[in-house]
Amino acid sequence: MPISEPEAEVRRDEPGQRPLLEVRGLRAGYRGVDILHGVDLTVGQGEIVCVVGPNGSGKSTVFKALYGLIDVREGSVLLDGEDITDYGPQRLLTTGIALVPQQPAIFPSMTVHENIELGMYLERDRGKIRGRVAEVFDLFPKLAARRSQQAGTLSGGERRALEIGRSLMLRPRLVLMDEPSVGLSPVLVREVFEQLRELRDAAGLTFLMIEQNAKSGLELSDRGYVIERGRVTYSGAGSELLGDDEVRRTFLGVGKDD
């Protein structure tokens, strides 16, 4: 059931880098009702891109459609030029997309090391698993120092790092992050976001995230998209969106002078 209002888009800029993910005209929803009415998104290789928007605007629905959890009714999704529109979650994992869910998904009574290994639970080659775990620990020295510690005893920020680290075991080309700031104090949010930047810089990783915490998300990101009622209404560099009076007033709850 498409809504008929015209798209109030301010700008639709594209990444400077080669596009890794290209979403075109995405239409999806639940039980015969469209929630997304033709969403376009592009994520360049090595970019951090953040999708923000009011509650119920369709951010999670974009992720569900990208991750094959709901059907794409119209439009296309390309990863590095490969049409992955109709791939399910398992195939997407092996194609190079990882999802870090919003709900904590660590196993508290297992060690940090064992939790990381679970990122490759279908792999039988122990040597390969060892090599990948070593790669992840190279990227997360703080986790490496706690490899034998029970995961349930980690701090909130360390748990989020563990989830991100585990998602890297299959060497994804794109990491989808569902509200990485949820449940974290402002200090930990900064720590986790810094970590994402470091991973991008050190390992060339590409991140697409959705964030309720629009200010932190856009500050961290190279570019951002604002989604309202299932449509992209603003897009631009994170800093540009943060500086846009209309975006600030509507989505960040701040006035001109804040």
Ligand SMILES: Nc1ncnc2c1ncn2[C@@H]1O[C@H](COP(=O)(O)OP(=O)(O)OP(=O)(O)O)[C@@H](O)[C@H]1O
């Ligand atoms: N499983 C479902 N069945 C029916 N409607 C759904 C379902 N999941 C979400 N919706 C509806 O789709 C719309 C968009 O929801 P979505 O979760 O994508 O929004 P969101 O932008 O992620 O919101 P929030 O910031 O509150 O998490 C909402 O109106 C919601 O009620």
